[in-house]
Amino acid sequence: MANRSGTAQRPNGQSQGKICQFKLVLLGESAVGKSSLVLRFVKGQFHEYQESTIGAAFLTQTICLDDTTVKFEIWDTAGQERYHSLAPMYYRGAQAAIVVYDITNQDTFGRAKTWVKELQRQASPNIVIALAGNKQDLANKRMVEYEEAQTYAEENGLLFMETSAKTAMNVNDIFLAIAKKLPKNEQNTGQGGSVQGRRLTEGNTEPKTGANCCK
Amino acid sequence: MDDIVGDKNAKFKELYNQDGVFLRQAGEMYTPMFGCTGSLYLWEHISDAESKPEVPSRFLEWRPQDFVELKTALDEGSEEWTLIESVKKRCRTSSGNMVKDFLNSIGNLNVCFSNIKSLRCSKHDVLTTFYDGSCELLASFVFPTSESREHFLGTIQAFVRLQPTRRDKSLFIVYDAASPGFKDLEKSFAALDLKTDSSFWSLLKNIKSNPYEKSMEAFAKVTGYVYNSVDDEEHYMAQDDLQRSISEIGDDASAYAVYDIPNCLPMRVDYPRCNPLTREQWRAQLNGEGQLEDVESIKTLIFRGGISPDIRRVVWKFLLGYYPWDSTEKERHALDISKMESYYKIKMQWTTFSKEQEDNFSDFSQRKSLIEKDVNRTDRVLDFYAGENNYNIFSLNNILLTYLLYNFDLGYVQGMSYLLSPIYMLLRCEVEAFWCFVGFMKQVMSNFDYDQNAMKEQLKSMYLLVNFIDPQLSKYFEDHECANMYFCFRWLLVWYKRELQQDEVARLWEVLWTGYPCKNFHLLIGVAILEHERDALMGDNNGFTEILKFINELTGKLDINLMINHAEGIYHQIKDADHLTDAVRNILGIPVAEASGLQSKPEDDRSPRKGVSEPDEIEFEKSIYSNFLSSSTGRLVFLFRP
Ligand SMILES: Nc1nc2c(ncn2[C@@H]2O[C@H](COP(=O)(O)OP(=O)(O)OP(=O)(O)O)[C@@H](O)[C@H]2O)c(=O)[nH]1
Ligand SMILES: [Mg+2]
Numbered sequence: 001m002a003n004r005s006g007t008a009q010r011p012n013g014q015s016q017g018k019i020c021q022f023k024l025v026l027l028g029e030s031a032v033g034k035s036s037l038v039l040r041f042v043k044g045q046f047h048e049y050q051e052s053t054i055g056a057a058f059l060t061q062t063i064c065l066d067d068t069t070v071k072f073e074i075w076d077t078a079g080q081e082r083y084h085s086l087a088p089m090y091y092r093g094a095q096a097a098i099v100v101y102d103i104t105n106q107d108t109f110g111r112a113k114t115w116v117k118e119l120q121r122q123a124s125p126n127i128v129i130a131l132a133g134n135k136q137d138l139a140n141k142r143m144v145e146y147e148e149a150q151t152y153a154e155e156n157g158l159l160f161m162e163t164s165a166k167t168a169m170n171v172n173d174i175f176l177a178i179a180k181k182l183p184k185n186e187q188n189t190g191q192g193g194s195v196q197g198r199r200l201t202e203g204n205t206e207p208k209t210g211a212n213c214c215k
Numbered sequence: 216m217d218d219i220v221g222d223k224n225a226k227f228k229e230l231y232n233q234d235g236v237f238l239r240q241a242g243e244m245y246t247p248m249f250g251c252t253g254s255l256y257l258w259e260h261i262s263d264a265e266s267k268p269e270v271p272s273r274f275l276e277w278r279p280q281d282f283v284e285l286k287t288a289l290d291e292g293s294e295e296w297t298l299i300e301s302v303k304k305r306c307r308t309s310s311g312n313m314v315k316d317f318l319n320s321i322g323n324l325n326v327c328f329s330n331i332k333s334l335r336c337s338k339h340d341v342l343t344t345f346y347d348g349s350c351e352l353l354a355s356f357v358f359p360t361s362e363s364r365e366h367f368l369g370t371i372q373a374f375v376r377l378q379p380t381r382r383d384k385s386l387f388i389v390y391d392a393a394s395p396g397f398k399d400l401e402k403s404f405a406a407l408d409l410k411t412d413s414s415f416w417s418l419l420k421n422i423k424s425n426p427y428e429k430s431m432e433a434f435a436k437v438t439g440y441v442y443n444s445v446d447d448e449e450h451y452m453a454q455d456d457l458q459r460s461i462s463e464i465g466d467d468a469s470a471y472a473v474y475d476i477p478n479c480l481p482m483r484v485d486y487p488r489c490n491p492l493t494r495e496q497w498r499a500q501l502n503g504e505g506q507l508e509d510v511e512s513i514k515t516l517i518f519r520g521g522i523s524p525d526i527r528r529v530v531w532k533f534l535l536g537y538y539p540w541d542s543t544e545k546e547r548h549a550l551d552i553s554k555m556e557s558y559y560k561i562k563m564q565w566t567t568f569s570k571e572q573e574d575n576f577s578d579f580s581q582r583k584s585l586i587e588k589d590v591n592r593t594d595r596v597l598d599f600y601a602g603e604n605n606y607n608i609f610s611l612n613n614i615l616l617t618y619l620l621y622n623f624d625l626g627y628v629q630g631m632s633y634l635l636s637p638i639y640m641l642l643r644c645e646v647e648a649f650w651c652f653v654g655f656m657k658q659v660m661s662n663f664d665y666d667q668n669a670m671k672e673q674l675k676s677m678y679l680l681v682n683f684i685d686p687q688l689s690k691y692f693e694d695h696e697c698a699n700m701y702f703c704f705r706w707l708l709v710w711y712k713r714e715l716q717q718d719e720v721a722r723l724w725e726v727l728w729t730g731y732p733c734k735n736f737h738l739l740i741g742v743a744i745l746e747h748e749r750d751a752l753m754g755d756n757n758g759f760t761e762i763l764k765f766i767n768e769l770t771g772k773l774d775i776n777l778m779i780n781h782a783e784g785i786y787h788q789i790k791d792a793d794h795l796t797d798a799v800r801n802i803l804g805i806p807v808a809e810a811s812g813l814q815s816k817p818e819d820d821r822s823p824r825k826g827v828s829e830p831d832e833i834e835f836e837k838s839i840y841s842n843f844l845s846s847s848t849g850r851l852v853f854l855f856r857p
Contacts (some may be wrong), residue, residue, distance in 0.1 A: 030629060031588035049595035052588075052629055054713060055704035058764045073760060080585065080629040085667050089701065136432070 020184050021071040025091045027115045028100035029108040030079035033134040036165035037100065038076045041175055046166050053078045056090055063172075063179060070179040072096075091119065096128045096178050101149075103133045103162060104141040109149065116156060128181050130159035130174055137164040218691045223466035230273070231257035235359035238277060238324065239342065239482070240352060245324055253279035255356060257370060259329075273328035273374070275345075277354065318733050329391070334377070335479055336364065337385040337793060342482045343367075357482065385793045480684070481791040486783045488776050489520035497526050505544025507533075521722045527641055534728040535638070535646060535654035558646045562617045571764075579619070582627045586615045593632040597717060599640050611639055614649045621653065628663040631656070633709045637720050658728075662708050673707050673738065674700040676802045680742045683799050684785055688745065691753045693760075702763040706741050711775075719775045726779055732786055734804030743781035744773060 026034040035057065036050050042061045057076040062069055075090045077083075091097060097119055101112040112131060119129055131153045133144060146162060153160035159177050163170040236255040238248055256276040264779060278847050290338055326345060331353060336343040341364050344355040358364035368377070377387040500508050507513060522530045537554070538547050565579075571581050590611040594600045600607050614635060619627050634655055639648040661669035678700050682689035692698045705713055710727065712720050727737050745752065748769070752762055789795065800807070 007485075030585060049592045051592055051713070052632075054630055054633075054708055055701065056763065057767055058760050078629060082628045082663065082665060083667070086701075086704075089699075 007140075014020045017067045017069065018067045018184070019071065020182070021073065022074045022095045022179075022182055023075070023093060024096040024098065024178070025075040025077065025094040026098050026100060027077060027087065027091065028098075028132075029105075029111040032079065032100045032102040032108050033163075033165045034079060034098075034100050035076050037098070037132065037134060037163060037171055040165045040168055040171045042074070044168075046168075048203055053155055056086070060189040061175075063176060065176065065179050068184055070182070070184075072175065072179075087118075088122065093132075094123060094127060094184045095182060096130070097123065098132050098174065098178070099158075101132050101144065102135050103144045104138050105137055106143045109144045113152065116158065120156075124148070126183070127161070128178055129156075130161070130178050132138050132170075132174055133160075134165060135155070136162040136169055137166045226261040227258040228261055229256060230259050230373075231255070233358065233363045233365055233367065234280070236277065236363075237461055238279065238354070239357055240344075240355040241324055242353070248279050248324070251279045253277050253483070255358075255367075257367075275326040275328060275331075275354070277324040277356070279323070324354060324475060326373075330372075333386060333388050335386050336368070337481055337791070340482050340484075340791075342452075343595035344479060416460050428563065436450060479793075480788045483784045483788055486787070488780050489516070491521040491523040492516045492526070492530065493523050494526045497530065505547070506542065507540055510540045514729045514731060518726055518729040522725050524718075524721075527721065527725070530819075531638070531641060531651060531725065531728075532647065534650040534725060536657070537650045537654060554650050555646045558617065558649050561621050562613065564620050565616050578623075578626075582619055583616060585629070586619065586627050586632070588613060589627075589629060589632040590615065594636045594640075594717075597640070600636070607639065610645050610648075611635060614639065614652060616647055617649055618652060618656070622656070622660075625656075625660060625663060630663065630708050633712045634659070637712070637717060637724065640717065641721065655728075659710070670704065670707065672737075674703060675737050676735065677703055677707070677741055679740055679798055680789075683789060684742055685746055685749060686751050688753065695756075695758050697759045697762055702759070702766045703741050703745075705767070706744075707737070710737055711740065711773075714770045715770070715774055717773055723775050723779065732783065733790075736782065736786070736801055738802065739782040739785050740778055742785055743778045744769070746785070747781065 026038060028034050030052065033050075035053050036046060038057075038059055039045050039047065039050065042059045053076055059074045059076065060071060062071045064070070075094070077087055077090050097115075099112045099115045099119070101108040103109075116129060116131070119127060131149065133146070133149050142148060149162075150160055152158075159174070159181065161170045161174045161177070163174055165171060174213065232254065234254045235252055237252045238245070238250070240249060247775060254277070256278070256692045257273065257641040258276060259273050288310075297542075332348045332352070333346045334343060335346070341358040341361050342355065343358060345362060347353050358367065371377075375391055377390050379385075379387050437724075492513065497513070500513055517530070517534070519804045533540055538550060542550070568576070568579075573583075587594055590608050593608075593611065597607075611632060615627060615632060635648065635652045638651050638655065639645075642648045643652060662673075678689060678692070678698055681692070681700075689698070692700070710720075710722055715723065723740070727740075730736075733739075748765070751765060755761070757765070786803070789799060790805065795805070
């Protein structure tokens with residue numbers, strides 16, 4: 001099963017290196033490449049015929065950032081409009097979100113904007129949102145201009161990158177950029193509230209909410 | 216025997232003796248003997264002048280057969296494993312000496328008869344379970360035959376009375392008919408003019424929150440009286456009397472205990488899977504007209520074993536409503552033609568759209584592109600659908616687009632391509648696959664509704680079923696924020712398609728399409744899987760995320776035939792359970808059991824229950840048999856459900 005969170009945690013007093021754990025959710029129209037981005041980030045793989053996500057999938061990946069270990073609990077959701085009603089269950093309590101669109105499809109960009117609006121309205125107030133223009137390797141079929149997306153991202157305070165799950169371009173980078181932007185000190189605790197489905201009653205060493213970063 | 220008797224000189228008379236009695240459960244220390252067969256004895260102490268008072272007058276003894284043999288072998292000095300072939304597997308892990316030690320230390324299973332306060336024996340099986348005064352299980356035996364069990368019950372009724380409880384006919388309160396106090400109690404109860412009204416229930420609530428511990432001992436003696444009298448509607452307790460009794464208890468009242476009689480399920484019976492329906496069996500059912508003679512028996516065969524691959528193509532068309540079950544060969548021929556015509560008519564509607572028309576019809580073109588995206592990643596790992604420009608992918612696309620126009624209100628929803636893929640792969644014909652897909656969609660269409668209510672409903676039902684079968688597991692889900700069961704979403708949306716190999720999907724679906732043995736059998740498949748994986752699910756303090764991940768990773772690891780087998784066993788357990796609730800009954804479409812007199816009185820006959828909310832009743836059911844008060848003045852009051 002999933003890696004036990006906080007296992008690598010050092011006892012208080014040894015302050016070199018902290019471990020932070022964040023809940024991150026992927027949203028975006030069907031087939032834009034959400035699962036592919038996660039698969040690339042977590043396992044370094046790409047499947048041409050990646051199967052569509054039904055319900056949701058959950059994966060974890062840990063990255064190192066200076067003296068901090070950042071553990072992402074990643075929720076990959078199903079993109080189709082019909083399953084929209086399930087999404088709040090997954091983005092509730094998330095500290096970060098990647099909203100994905102497909103640069104070869106204008107509609108998916110429109111849908112990404114809708115997701116951003118919804119997150120700004122309904123997710124945790126301090127959620128870090130990144131916009132990913134995926135399938136950058138298909139730039140010759142581009143329908144969404146880089147500048148257009150960048151302007152939109154700036155206006156809305158979003159991180160923005162064009163990515164390719166296929167070539168791995170910017171995949172680690174976008175996760176890294178999110179990790180950098182996430183608050184990693186104790187003042188920011190509690191912003192996510194109680195994270196859905198998190199174990200809150202583990203050992204004493206377990207951070208009380210996913211939002212916390214522990215020394 | 217030594218332990219319980221404590222007096223080597225005591226003499227005992229054998230009242231009952233039966234070989235081949237299987238020990239299902241008992242105290243923890245007997246765990247190694249669970250599942251062993253042995254001999255059950257009922258002994259009676261022959262009292263004489265010398266006998267000590269602590270010698271129990273009667274007790275049950277069970278001697279494990281295998282262990283008797285083993286013990287003899289070991290006592291004879293041989294430690295070789297070849298001599299103890301008959302020992303059950305679980306004992307083999309220990310060394311010869313350990314086994315010997317174990318046997319010497321625990322000896323046989325003894326149950327003092329006076330400790331038995333209730334017993335459960337259902338009509339449906341020969342399982343018999345004994346409980347003590349706190350409703351703890353003392354021992355649970357499976358008798359070899361119902362005659363041997365009848366004989367046992369006959370024997371014990373010489374000195375105890377068995378009173379079936381009112382709500383649960385298979386649970387009997389055991390009381391000592393000869394008890395000197397019994398007559399007195401009867402008298403003191405007769406003095407109560409028992410009436411009931413709604414305040415009875417609020418009173419009951421008080422008692423439940425303040426149960427009195429020691430009351431159990433006396434309880435068995437009282438119940439006989441109360442249960443005898445409940446049939447007499449005049450005899451209900453008056454709340455005044457109860458109130459008085461409670462006030463008499465005074466400060467001690469804080470020490471009530473509510474005892475839960477465990478809601479025992481009938482024993483799981485194994486319904487072995489059979490061989491798939493063969494071509495010969497199928498042909499044998501066709502008459503001269505090519506009409507099936509006995510549809511039910513064919514469906515039963517399919518349910519029991521599935522369909523052998525060489526006739527699947529034909530039989531699926533019946534299962535999915537392409538051909539009516541009672542059609543003749545001639546009618547089917549006509550259907551082939553008409554279905555082909557109508558398929559192409561619908562298909563033509565979209566094939567003739569001009570580019571311009573499509574651009575102006577965004578509802579269509581959006582769904583069209585969704586279909587394209589999905590078929591392009593549906594089962595591409597299978598050779599049949601692999602590679603660029605695969606014709607079969609093209610066909611899936613055609614069928615789904617045609618279905619889109621056939622049922623535009625529903626549209627295309629993700630997941631549908633997975634329901635079509637196995638059907639097309641088998642039939643390899645657009646027209647047939649389309650109409651069979653239509654048949655399948657009729658059964659599962661609501662899964663794809665906008666509001667997702669049907670899915671939510673199913674997840675809820677799944678929870679209720681788990682709760683009924685394995686309350687510990689449902690409690691775990693509850694405590695770990697998983698009671699919404701969303702981790703089963705994929706299972707239910709596409710009927711386990713994503714968890715199974717192609718041939719396994721075919722086997723499962725054809726079994727489910729028979730509609731046997733009950734409604735929503737696909738939920739029981741899920742319950743069987745959860746139950747099978749319960750230890751992994753509950754281990755490690757898993758929360759929703761871990762459970763979801765674990766469930767998603769079960770793909771390719773399920774033994775679907777075993778799960779069908781378990782699900783059927785579970786179905787029968789539920790159906791035969793004495794505490795079957797209406798909610799569960801409705802989920803599985805189990806008709807209300809045949810009326811058996813008292814038990815099925817119309818609700819209106821029980822006027823005192825009116826106005827009592829459901830949860831109260833459920834809570835009450837659990838404690839119905841054992842709530843009562845014992846006051847320091849020696850006065851006993853038993854609460855029962857009117
Ligand atoms: N060329 C190219 N194809 C990609 C890229 N990322 C994903 N794909 C393909 O796009 C298709 C859809 O990718 P998924 O990762 O399944 O998309 P998704 O967003 O998870 O879709 P849903 O699960 O349906 O919501 C697959 O066939 C992928 O192989 C990319 O960066 N470049
Ligand atoms: Mg996906």
